[in-house]
Amino acid sequence: MSIDGRRQHVVIIGGGIIGLCAAYALLRDGHRVTIVERDRLGAGAATGNAGELTPQQVAPLASPHTARDVVSGVLSSSSYLSIAPTRLPQLAAFGLGFLLSSTRRRRAHATRALAQFSSAILPALDRMADDGIDTSGGGSGYLMTCTDERELVAAHQRYRERASEGWGTAPGAIMRGEELRDYEPTVAPGIAAGFLLPAERYLDPVTFVASLARRIVQQGADVRTGLSALRLADGAFVMCRDAEGNESTIAGDRVIVAAGAWTSPILRRSGIRAMRIVSGKGYSYTVPVERMPRQLVHSIDRHCVVIPMHDRLRVVGMMEFDERPDAFHPARLDVLTNAARGLIVGADWDGRTEEWVGARPMTADGMPLLGSPAGRPEILVAAGHNMHGLSLGPVTGEVLGALVAGRSPRIEGSRLDLRPFALDR
Numbered sequence: 090m091s092i093d094g095r096r097q098h099v100v101i102i103g104g105g106i107i108g109l110c111a112a113y114a115l116l117r118d119g120h121r122v123t124i125v126e127r128d129r130l131g132a133g134a135a136t137g138n139a140g141e142l143t144p145q146q147v148a149p150l151a152s153p154h155t156a157r158d159v160v161s162g163v164l165s166s167s168s169y170l171s172i173a174p175t176r177l178p179q180l181a182a183f184g185l186g187f188l189l190s191s192t193r194r195r196r197a198h199a200t201r202a203l204a205q206f207s208s209a210i211l212p213a214l215d216r217m218a219d220d221g222i223d224t225s226g227g228g229s230g231y232l233m234t235c236t237d238e239r240e241l242v243a244a245h246q247r248y249r250e251r252a253s254e255g256w257g258t259a260p261g262a263i264m265r266g267e268e269l270r271d272y273e274p275t276v277a278p279g280i281a282a283g284f285l286l287p288a289e290r291y292l293d294p295v296t297f298v299a300s301l302a303r304r305i306v307q308q309g310a311d312v313r314t315g316l317s318a319l320r321l322a323d324g325a326f327v328m329c330r331d332a333e334g335n336e337s338t339i340a341g342d343r344v345i346v347a348a349g350a351w352t353s354p355i356l357r358r359s360g361i362r363a364m365r366i367v368s369g370k371g372y373s374y375t376v377p378v379e380r381m382p383r384q385l386v387h388s389i390d391r392h393c394v395v396i397p398m399h400d401r402l403r404v405v406g407m408m409e410f411d412e413r414p415d416a417f418h419p420a421r422l423d424v425l426t427n428a429a430r431g432l433i434v435g436a437d438w439d440g441r442t443e444e445w446v447g448a449r450p451m452t453a454d455g456m457p458l459l460g461s462p463a464g465r466p467e468i469l470v471a472a473g474h475n476m477h478g479l480s481l482g483p484v485t486g487e488v489l490g491a492l493v494a495g496r497s498p499r500i501e502g503s504r505l506d507l508r509p510f511a512l513d514r
């Protein structure tokens with residue numbers, strides 16, 4: 090309800106993770122919800138991702154480290170990070186913003202801003218689970234590994250520091266050689282060492298998204314699939330077009346723009362100034378394995394993750410900038426396989442199924458856009474969750490619920506400072 094108890098009609102653009110979590114929270118608060126989705130619910134990056142819900146890892150991509158990777162991303166086709174040289178002119182401004190955000194000071198600023206959500210990630214998910222949303226198919230604890238011992242020790246130190254600042258749970262002791270292989274026999278021989286992040290969780294996003302979608306339909310959401318939002322008109326009006334080219338307008342009391350990597354063109358056409366969101370595509374597939382790892386295994390240096398999800402093993406990785414969020418490039422899967430081969434043994438790498446590409450909604454500074462454009466309180470933007478939309482989805486839904494109700498959002502009792510997430514920062 091709004092602050093005066095009024096039931097509002099909220100039109101949500103995008104039926105991905107953020108749109109679904111927003112719809113869930115708003116329906117629970119008694120509002121009326123319409124979702125405008127150009128394809129089907131969960132069509133974007135919602136289902137093929139790594140399923141990680143990770144209070145310790147919700148940090149920006151840009152760092153002194155990744156700035157170096159940008160160069161190899163342009164020059165080499167075998168790097169986890171790839172940047173299409175032909176798209177460099179379109180990506181120049183984003184790239185510059187990314188490099189500027191890579192300094193220690195700016196990264197620390199973004200990290201602090203994102204850390205505000207950290208303590209709420211798992212409780213918000215648990216509230217959904219208690220309410221019957223399916224959060225199954227995964228488990229808890231990540232085995233963090235690295236081929237390079239020094240890099241692993243540095244990562245271990247970073248996670249200890251984060252935990253000492255109240256951000257997630259401290260990592261376990263470093264395991265090496267036989268101890269590591271006794272703990273996780275599927276780890277490949279080249280892996281020097283590893284440690285556990287014991288409290289991080291993961292789930293199967295396929296069943297999670299399906300369960301959320303079922304719930305919002307049961308709760309009476311009006312789901313308009315196959316309908317693209319083109320732009321917003323004055324007030325809370327969404328101009329749309331269907332697959333046959335028919336145009337229509339949907340009116341509500343509020344509009345939430347949650348179109349992930351496709352958000353910027355909608356805002357631009359609507360005359361709304363906002364930091365640009367570009368797509369950073371990732372890939373995943375499923376492989377048969379002789380023996381399932383006991384839990385999620387994350388390679389720090391190979392930039393890939395293998396995740397036991399229900400009864401299958403999903404392999405996830407890559408970050409591709411080519412300005413084509415829907416384009417699937419099979420060659421990227423081969424690069425991913427080369428990385429994953431050095432991570433675990435016993436997988437049938439020729440038996441790939443469920444091959445998938447998804448577009449992460451990336452901002453140069455790694456922070457989402459969360460709030461209203463100046464002078465347009467009827468519009469809310471919730472997009473640009475980078476690599477963390479699943480982790481941040483449930484809590485973002487709750488924050489949007491508060492904003493629609495006219496309340497200042499709180500995170501586990503503390504007031505959320507929304508200024509770092511301003512649209513035109």
Ligand SMILES: Cc1cc2nc3c(=O)[nH]c(=O)nc-3n(C[C@H](O)[C@H](O)[C@H](O)COP(=O)(O)OP(=O)(O)OC[C@H]3O[C@@H](n4cnc5c(N)ncnc54)[C@H](O)[C@@H]3O)c2cc1C
Nearest residue numbers: 103105107127133134138139141318349371477478479480
């Ligand atoms: C390989 C990979 C692994 C990842 N792993 C993780 C992970 O382990 N943990 C984590 O937290 N996050 C992870 N992510 C990131 C996460 O998937 C995204 O941050 C999240 O999906 C963003 O949610 P969203 O709702 O903003 O966008 P999406 O989920 O992409 O949804 C956007 C929706 O908007 C729709 N849409 C687009 N344009 C329009 C339009 N004009 N009109 C109507 N509808 C429109 C799309 O069809 C889509 O359904 C991963 C992403 C990738 C690619």
